[in-house]
Amino acid sequence: MTQKPAASNSDAVLESWIERETLAEAMIPLIGRLYRENNVILSVHGRSLINQSAVTLLKAHRFARHVDGVLLRPEETLPLLQAMTTLRLGPASINLATLNLKYAQEGAGRTREEFLRTELADVVDRQGMDQRAGTDVVLYGFGRIGRLLARILIEHSGGGQGLRLRAIVVRNGGADDLTKRASLLRRDSVHGPFNGTITVDHENNIIQANGTAIQVIYSDSPATIDYTAYGIHDALVVDNTGRWRDEEGLSQHLQSTGVARVLLTAPGKGALKNVVHGINHGTILPEDKIITAASCTTNAITPVLKVLNDKYGIVHGHVETVHSFTNDQNLTDNFHKGDRRGRSAALNMVLTETGAAKAVAKALPELEGKLSGNSIRVPTPNVSMAILNLTLENGTTKEEVNTFLRETSLGSALRKQIDFIDSPEVVSSDFVGSRRAGIVDGLATISTDKHLVLYVWYDNEFGYSCQVVRVMEEMAGVHPRQFPPLETTAEAAAALV
Template sequence: MRLAINGFGRIGRTILRQILALPADAGIELLGVNDIAPLGACAYLFQYDSTFGPYPGRVETAPETLVVDGRYIPFTHSDDLKRIDLSGVDVLLDCTGVARSSDVARRGLDAGARKVLISGPSPAAELTVVLGANEDQLGDARIVSNASCTTNGLAPLIKVIHGIAGIETAHMTTIHCYTNSQPMVDAPRGNLARSRAGALSMVPTTTSATHLVNEVLPELAGRISGAAVRVPSASVSAVDLVIQLAQDCREDAFVSALRAAIDASPILGWTDQPLVSSDLRARPESLVLAGPETRMTGPRQVRVFGWYDNEWGFSARMLDVARLMA
């Protein structure tokens, strides 16, 4: 599989770390990276990461090239992909956050890439895919959205629980670390609460996950509501989900069935340990269920809680979905 990365921000750099950690026979060839920032700054931010720590190998630069552990990665600086030759690229990973119009999303195809995978929700995508929820619908779509980090954690869990006992209704709260969509100090934003300093307060806000769950699991459309609270933490988020089941269940039977389904999933995890958010940093799962937090009130109401590294886990799913597309 031959890949290229457009946009070398949080997700682009995390994807590169994961590619470099793969064995030589993993079958992934990175043909290049594009970002409008200076190469020296990109190399520095790749080498020294405040969340995941310093890169353990050697990072250097050469003319128009990022060199990591002796591996030469062509590096371009175009704000329009149509100026770059992407012929030979099976999947372009668009990690810019700006591929929201069909014109912008198609630029990778116009430059020669066979397909484009967008690292976030995008109305320009032909299809939104979440691994563990609707990857069987992928077909030959050429412009695909990988949804959001929260949707990647929520949708597979929803599908598992719906298969166990059915879902009448559910409400999800994502307890989400702050992101660069929030200011570090109070500054005007369209959403007044989101205009407050992200690292100083818990900020109630909205989430795109519930809309996206409706899209990837249409059989549950209209049954799932959700909200978000941005919290003063730089890494790892959580899903707190309360569900009204369609069938009566005993708590022990429900937990046993849930645990078995999670254990069988390649992208979901389970822990019986009393973990905190920092313990989940750089975990590759879409969601890690906290077993001690699972409980029922009566025969139909269940509460489940799970952790997800919203950067590392999401980046892992980008590579997984790219494999399916290629």
């Protein structure tokens, strides 16, 4: 009798992949059901599992080894998800990897359901008891940041108890305006196609995107709109135009009927609070009617500067940003009121100023007067870099500071803001779509005792937009409970470093 040959390594690898892919495919409806019916947001150490493909779920599982030091296996997480669906959970943000690891370490003698009933006790049997009221959101302006905010808000729409995108306000661009606005939301040269379906209701001036009805309102003035006529009440208006940056100008929004609060997606002037989420979002008070989300660069560097100052102390430093060109520059040489910005953005590196270094002090007062800054605009459409040239009070080494920043990015309270990478092959386009405010490039770090140079990448469009949404959630008070609590994770990270 002829002996059957042993399976080759390639056959075994393929078989293993198919098994894991099958398990991941089984997770997708469970994750979707928990999200839609229970408002449960599942992630793996900050990587969202909502509306993801099987391959993306497996990549998230693979990522977990960088944090926990062990593989996160689909054959373990699938039963955990199945048990969650039986618990009638209320709104929660759950780190699946952390729960799974804790069950492996402490769940002896208990079923997964028994374990979860203890760990998630505060939200068990709370389905349908969400006390959060959905907050109406209006995007005033629909440019680069406005459209990315729309994508994120639509992605996070859930059951409607959080931020609800209700309208955009723009100037009428002509007969095809509605179609063109929808097309710009549907297709993006940098960030790719919209993940879903978009249809246009011309009769009612509505863009429908994945079940979200976005009323398009045409207006030339922020002070004369009756939002209640569209069923919009107590709205949070997000001004993406940058046209008004002080309290007087932005207060015009509050004169429109149906508006409760205003958020500016640019640095504010005067006494307005410039908020960098993760740093000073706790200063937002219910009586604050106008808040600003600072700039993309300020959001990218402030969290990194915060942790460095806490650990090593910063005597002084210079921030040089290498920034992608923006809409305020000319494609070809033409008149521009700003110095140098009249020269072609597509053909030149353009030296210009930045207020980001000084703006850091508005979120981090302990660095007042310690930082200078400048900027070079370069011919790329997105993703920028900040070079932090710092003098420290206490010396360090490249290995030590990189280890500290890596652990901070994985397990601290700033893990949503700071990322870390040490690949020798990454370039700017690899960071398109990053949801972190800034990504430290560890291989580029230079450390000579008290002299430290750090290179921080940042998606100045999408990463910044994610920070803006976090500020919006803070203003609206729609954050779900986090499991495990963020403070616990931060303390664990501190122990590591």
